[in-house]
Amino acid sequence: MSLRLRLTLYYGLVLVAFLLLSGVVVYGVFHAALHQTLDESLQETAILTAAEIRLGTASDGGSSRLQNRLPGVTALTVYDAQGRPLWQLGEPWVEVELKTGFLSVQGTRVYNHPLPDGGVVQVMRSQQEAVNTLSRTQKTLLLGLPVLFVVALGVGYLLADRSLRPVDQVTRLAGAIAASGRYGQRVPESPGQDEMARLTRTFNAMLGRLERTIEREKAFALAAAHELRTPLSLLQGRASLSLERPRTPEQYREALAEIARTAEDLAQVIEALLLLARTHAPFEPEPVELDLLALEVQEQLEGLAKERQVRLVLELEPTPYRGHPFTLRTAIANLLSNAIKYGPVGGRVWLRTRREGARAVVEVADEGPGIPPEQLERLLQPFQRGAGTQGVRGAGLGLTLVMAIAEQHGGRLRLEQAPEGGLRARLELPEP
CATH class of the missing domain: 3.30.450 (Beta-Lactamase)
Incomplete structure (x- = not known):
C-alpha cells in the first residue's frame, strides 16, 4: 500500500x-x-x-x-x-x-x-x-456525516498527493542518479519553509556536497597518479641505467643511495595518502591536551630545527579538547615541520596553543618572506608547493592533510600573513 x-x-x-x-x-x-x-x-x-x-x-x-x-x-x-x-x-x-x-x-x-x-x-x-426536532437533527447528522467523510477523504488524498510530490521527485532523481551516475542533477526546490521545502533543499545540498567531494577525489586521484609516476619512473630509470653495463662498487653505492632516497620519498607519499584516506572515517572523540601534543611534536622535531638552525618559540596555554589524538598530533607535526623546512635558515618559528571561546586553536608562524595572498588557496590543494621550496624534500601533501584533519573535527585551517612577517597557519577546532 x-x-x-x-x-x-x-x-x-x-x-x-x-x-x-x-x-x-x-x-x-x-x-x-x-x-x-x-x-x-x-x-x-x-x-x-x-x-x-x-x-x-x-x-x-x-x-x-x-x-x-x-x-x-x-x-x-x-x-x-x-x-x-x-x-x-x-x-x-x-x-x-x-x-x-x-x-x-x-x-x-x-x-x-x-x-x-x-x-x-x-x-x-x-x-x-x-x-421530532431531535429526530430530524439525528437524521441530518446520520446522513451528513458519511457525505462529509467521503468529501474529506477525497480532499485528504489530494493534499497527501500534493504534499508527497517532492518526495516522488527526490525518489525519481535518486533512481536516475543511481542508474546513470550523473550526480549533477538537482530536484526543483519546494517554496516556503515547511518540511518538504527543507527536504528538497537538504537533498540538493547533499548532492552538491557529494558532487564537490567526488570531483575533489577524482582530481586528487589524477594528481596522486601523476605524482607517484614520477618517483617510480626515477626508480626504474636509475635501476635500468645501473644495469646497462658493469659499474664500480662506488657507482653502485651511489645508484643504490639515490634509489633509497626515491623509495623513501615514495613511501612518505603513500603513507600520507593512506592517512588522508583515514581522515574520512568516523572516530570516537577522546580527551586530549593540545598543548601537551604540541610539546611532544616540538621534542620530536628538535633535531630538524637544529639542522636548520631554527629557534622554536613555545607559547603553550592549557588547551583541553576532545578529538583524535593521532591525527591531531600529525596535523601539528606537519604545520611545525613545514615552518621549519620552508622558513629562513637561522630564523624563528612560533608554536602556540590556546582557547578562543568555544574553539581550540593551534597556531604556527614563521618570520620568512611569506606567501602572496593569491597563492594561499592553491597551497591547500594536493601536491601543490610554494615558490622557493626547490631542494626541500616533500610531496606537497602536508597542508592538504592538515585541512582534512581539521574538517574531520568540524574545524578549518586558515593561512594568513603573520605579524612576524612570514606565514601563519591557524588550526581552529570547535567543540565536538
Whole structure:
C-alpha cells in the first residue's frame, strides 16, 4: 500500500472518530438546549400566571393574555391549597402529583409552581415537538456525516498527493542518479519553509556536497597518479641505467643511495595518502591536551630545527579538547615541520596553543618572506608547493592533510600573513 493511501486511511480513521465525537457532542448540546428552552417556557408561564393571580386578573382579561402566551400544546391549571382546580386553560391530558418542580410523565413535561396561599400553578406541555426536532437533527447528522467523510477523504488524498510530490521527485532523481551516475542533477526546490521545502533543499545540498567531494577525489586521484609516476619512473630509470653495463662498487653505492632516497620519498607519499584516506572515517572523540601534543611534536622535531638552525618559540596555554589524538598530533607535526623546512635558515618559528571561546586553536608562524595572498588557496590543494621550496624534500601533501584533519573535527585551517612577517597557519577546532 502506498504512503498516500496509508496517510489517507489514517486521516480517515482520525476523521471518523472526530466526526462521531462531534456528532455526539452536537446532538447532546442540542438535546439539552431544547429541553432547557421547554423548561424555561413552562417556568415563565407559571410565574406569569402567579403574578396575574396576585393582581386578581387571572380569571378575566388576563386569561386571554395567558392563552396567547402559551406556546404549542400547553395546558395550564391553578389549584387551591386543598388540590382542587380553581380554573384552567386547556384540558390536562395526564394526572400528575402536585409536587413542586419539574416532572416528565408519558412524554409530557410538567412544572408545578407554588403559590403563597398554598395553591399550585401547574403547566404542562407535550415533548413531542422537541422529540421530532431531535429526530430530524439525528437524521441530518446520520446522513451528513458519511457525505462529509467521503468529501474529506477525497480532499485528504489530494493534499497527501500534493504534499508527497517532492518526495516522488527526490525518489525519481535518486533512481536516475543511481542508474546513470550523473550526480549533477538537482530536484526543483519546494517554496516556503515547511518540511518538504527543507527536504528538497537538504537533498540538493547533499548532492552538491557529494558532487564537490567526488570531483575533489577524482582530481586528487589524477594528481596522486601523476605524482607517484614520477618517483617510480626515477626508480626504474636509475635501476635500468645501473644495469646497462658493469659499474664500480662506488657507482653502485651511489645508484643504490639515490634509489633509497626515491623509495623513501615514495613511501612518505603513500603513507600520507593512506592517512588522508583515514581522515574520512568516523572516530570516537577522546580527551586530549593540545598543548601537551604540541610539546611532544616540538621534542620530536628538535633535531630538524637544529639542522636548520631554527629557534622554536613555545607559547603553550592549557588547551583541553576532545578529538583524535593521532591525527591531531600529525596535523601539528606537519604545520611545525613545514615552518621549519620552508622558513629562513637561522630564523624563528612560533608554536602556540590556546582557547578562543568555544574553539581550540593551534597556531604556527614563521618570520620568512611569506606567501602572496593569491597563492594561499592553491597551497591547500594536493601536491601543490610554494615558490622557493626547490631542494626541500616533500610531496606537497602536508597542508592538504592538515585541512582534512581539521574538517574531520568540524574545524578549518586558515593561512594568513603573520605579524612576524612570514606565514601563519591557524588550526581552529570547535567543540565536538
